[in-house]
Amino acid sequence: xxxxxxxxxxxxxxxxxxxxxxxxxxxxxxxxxxxxxxxxxxxxxxxxxxxxxxxxxxxxxxxxxxxxxxxxxxxxxxxxxxxxxxxxxxxxxxxxxxxxxxxxxxxxxxxxxxxxxxxxxxxxxxxxxxxxxxxxxxxxxxxxxxxxxxxxxxxxxxxxxxxxxxxxxxxxxxxxxxxxxxxxxxxxxxxxxxxxxxxxxxxxxxxxxxxxxxxxxxxxxxxxxxxxxxxxxxxxxxxxxxxxxxxxxxxxxxxxxxxxxxxxxxxxxxxxxxxxxxxxxxxxxxxxxxxxxxxxxxxxxxxxxxxxxxxxxxxxxxxxxxxxxxxxxxxxxxxxxxxxxxxxxxxxxxxxxxxxxxxxxxxxxxxxxxxxxxxxxxxxxxxxxxxxxx
Numbered sequence: 001x002x003x004x005x006x007x008x009x010x011x012x013x014x015x016x017x018x019x020x021x022x023x024x025x026x027x028x029x030x031x032x033x034x035x036x037x038x039x040x041x042x043x044x045x046x047x048x049x050x051x052x053x054x055x056x057x058x059x060x061x062x063x064x065x066x067x068x069x070x071x072x073x074x075x076x077x078x079x080x081x082x083x084x085x086x087x088x089x090x091x092x093x094x095x096x097x098x099x100x101x102x103x104x105x106x107x108x109x110x111x112x113x114x115x116x117x118x119x120x121x122x123x124x125x126x127x128x129x130x131x132x133x134x135x136x137x138x139x140x141x142x143x144x145x146x147x148x149x150x151x152x153x154x155x156x157x158x159x160x161x162x163x164x165x166x167x168x169x170x171x172x173x174x175x176x177x178x179x180x181x182x183x184x185x186x187x188x189x190x191x192x193x194x195x196x197x198x199x200x201x202x203x204x205x206x207x208x209x210x211x212x213x214x215x216x217x218x219x220x221x222x223x224x225x226x227x228x229x230x231x232x233x234x235x236x237x238x239x240x241x242x243x244x245x246x247x248x249x250x251x252x253x254x255x256x257x258x259x260x261x262x263x264x265x266x267x268x269x270x271x272x273x274x275x276x277x278x279x280x281x282x283x284x285x286x287x288x289x290x291x292x293x294x295x296x297x298x299x300x301x302x303x304x305x306x307x308x309x310x311x312x313x314x315x316x317x318x319x320x321x322x323x324x325x326x327x328x329x330x331x332x333x334x335x336x337x338x339x340x341x342x343x344x345x346x347x348x349x350x351x352x353x354x355x356x357x358x359x360x361x362x363x364x365x366x367x368x369x370x371x372x373x374x375x376x377x378x379x380x381x382x383x384x385x386x387x388x389x390x
Contacts (some may be wrong), residue, residue: 003372005221006274017039021368023117023138027303030051030053031053031054031056031057031076032055032056032057032318033056033058033059034048034051034052034056034057034058034059035058035059035061035082036048036058036059036060036061036086037060037061037082038061038063039061040061043099044065044068045058045060045065045068045070045079045086045088046068046069046070046167048060048070048186048257049070049071049072049073050100050123052072052077052078053074053091054074054075054076054105054305055074055075055076055077056077056078056262057077057078057079057080058077058078058079058080059080059081059082060079060080060081060082061081061082061083061086062081062082062083062084062085062086063086063087064089065086065087065089066089066091067089067090067091067092067093068088068093069088069090069093069095069099069100069101070095070100070101070102071095071096071101071102071104072101072102072103072104072105072108073104073105073107075105075106075107075108075132075294076096076105076106076107076108077105077108077109078108078109078111078313078360079108079109079110079111080109080110080111080112080113081112081114082112082114084112084116084226085112085113085139085140085141086112086113086114087113087114087116087126088101088113088114088115088116088118089356090102090115090116090118090119090125090145091117092117092119094106094118094119094120094125095215096122096129097120097121097122097128098124098125098126098129098205099118099120099125099126099127099128099129099130099150100118100126100127100128100145101115101127101129102128102129102131103128103129103130103131103132103135104131104132104162104376105132105248106132106133106134107132107133107134108130108132108134108135108136109136109137109138110128110135110136110137110138110140111137111138111139111140112130112138112139112140113129113140113141113220114140114141114142114143114144115128115141115142115143115145115148116141116142116144116145117144117145118145118147118148119171120146121204122307123146123171123173123175123176124137124146124147124150124171124175124176124236125145125146126144126145126146126148126149126150126170126180127142127145127147127148127149127154127169128148128149128150129150129210130149130150130151130152130157130159131151131152131153131154132156132157133157133158133356134156134157134158134159135149135157135159135160135162136161136162137149137161137162137164137165138161138162138163138164138281139162139163139363140164140165141162141164141165141166141167142164142165142166142167142169142178142179143165143166143168143169144168144169145169146169146170146171146178147169147176147177147178147180148166148169148177148178148179148180148282149179149180149181150180151160151167151180151181151184152182153182153183153206154183154185154355155183155184155185155208156185156239157184157185158184158185158186158187158188159184159186159187159188159207160187160188161179161183161187161188161189161190161192162188162189162190162191162192163190163191163192163361163363163364163365164191164193164364165192165193165194166178166179166192166193166194166195166202166203167193167194167195167196168195168196168197168198168222169196169197169198169264170197170199171199171200171212172198172199172301172367173199173353174199174200174225174250175200176198176200177197177200177201177202177203177204177229178194178195178196178197178200178201178202178203179194179202179203179204179205180200180201180204180205181204181205181206181207182206182207183206183207183208183232184206184207184208184381185207185208185209186207186208186209186210186211187205187207187211187212188210188211188212188213189203189211189212189213189215190211190212190213190214190215190357190365191214191215191359191360191363191364191365192215192216192356192363193215193216193217193361193363194215194216194217194218194220195216195217195218195219195220195222195271195358196218196220196221196222196224197219197222197224197225197345198222198223198224198312199223199224199225199250200216200224200225200229201225201226201229202217202219202224202226202227202228202344203217203226203227203228203229204226204229204230205229205230205234206215206230206231206232206234206264206371207234207352208234208235208264208265208266209234209235209236209266210230210234210235211236211237211242212228212236212237212238212239212241212246213235213237213238213239213240213241213355213356213357213365214240214241214355214357214358214359214365214366214368214378215241215242215359216240216241216242216244216332216359216361217241217242217244218242218243218244218246218263218332219244219245219246219248219249220246221246221247221248222246222248223248223249223250224246224249224250225249225250225251226251226253226254226255226256227243227244227245227254227255228243228254228255228256229255229259229268230255230256230257230258230269231254231258231259231260231261232258232260232261232262232263232264232317232348233257233258233262233264233266233267233269233289234262234266235266235268236257236266236268236269236270237248237270237272238255238269238270238271238272238274239270239272239273239274239290239353239354239355239357240272240273240274240355240356240357240359240368240378241270241274241278241355241359241378242274242275242277242332242334242359243255243274243275243379243384244255244276244277244279244305244332245276245277245278245279245280245283246280247279247280249280252282252283252284252288252305253282253283253284253286254276254278254284254285254286255271255285255286255287256287256288257269257286257287257288257289257292257294258288258289258291258292259287261289262289262291262292267291267293268293268295269286269288269292269294270294270295270296270297270353271286271294271295271296271297271299271301272295272296272297272298272338272349272353272354272355273297273298273299273301273346273349273354273355273368273374273376273377273378274299274300274355274377274378275299275300275334275377275378275379276299276300276301276302277302277303277329278301278302278303278304278305279303280303280304281304282304282305283303283304283306284305284306284307284308284328285299285301285305285307285308286307286308286311287308287309287310288309288310288313289351290310292310293316294308294310294313294314295313295316295353296313296314296315296316296318297314297315297316297317297318297346297347297349298316298317298346298347298349298355298374298375298376298377299318299319299376299377300318300319300320300325300342300376300377300378301318301319301320301321302320302322302323302326302334304319307317309312316347317345317346317347318376319341319342319345319375319376321340321341321342324337325337325341325342326339326340332361332379333361334377334379335379335381336375336377336379336380336381338381338383340375340381340383342375342376342377342381343375343376343381344372344373344375345373345376346372346373346374346376347374347377348374349374355368355378356368358378358379358380359378367374368380369382371383
């Protein structure tokens, strides 16, 4: 139950802000919902950040909130765009010199919010700077920031990202990325579309456990570096993704594991049922540090390059194929075409490490079906080609 003193404090904050507590929202005990919008008493999200309490929900009307930034200190918040995405455009402003939103509370849910234009003087600005333990992001967009999301190190933090987009972020210095997760307990990314990082990586994670499944990750024509960078190792599954290295990538490896030292307790990487596409003239699909325990199974390789640099890797049923094996590769549609050499060619994978999701454009995931023997690559052939939008 919400303590009475918190309700009194909420009313006081609203009064100081020149708002009527009754007009903004009820202040009775227990979690409640705050509504934000240009025609409401709380006109911008930062006004809700000043009055919300643990466990509350903030519904933000769809539209653009230019220059509004906020710090959220409450635990168990749900922050959701209502009626569509709520677009937070930095417009030169930032919270604490860090981000559009600094989230210091624990177990926060962010849904249908768009973050763009985050820049700060130290060149490390983010759409979200996550400082609390636990963040779930769904149906959200992060673009044209120095970092899309940047998290701190927190051993009890689990970061979950679903059905979201990260694009055109990075400051061009190689230290900022579309998605940058620090030393947390776990990272899960699924059903998401990451593309076009500026020199930095599409996804970088120092998490102790990484689960990256059913995504499309592509450089397009950008100068991104690694598609996926797991610099400190960790127990990691990369499965069911379409991973495309562009012709202008500044690093020839698509996936990098342990490049900054295998400091996480696990050195185990499973790379299963991905479709890797290299549009450079050379490269390495999976680059791993000495001492890594890597298992590569059922992956499709398109374009030049070595499967891996590491000797002693377990490699089963990985196959290089051409563009004719896919429905429409010019539009990044890498579903299998009828007659593809990848159909029914897969090997068995332990249940824990199987590819259970497929990416569905533009930002979603669907269950990978079981149709006879497993196919190679990110998609299981269904005997027909469902509609696809690039």
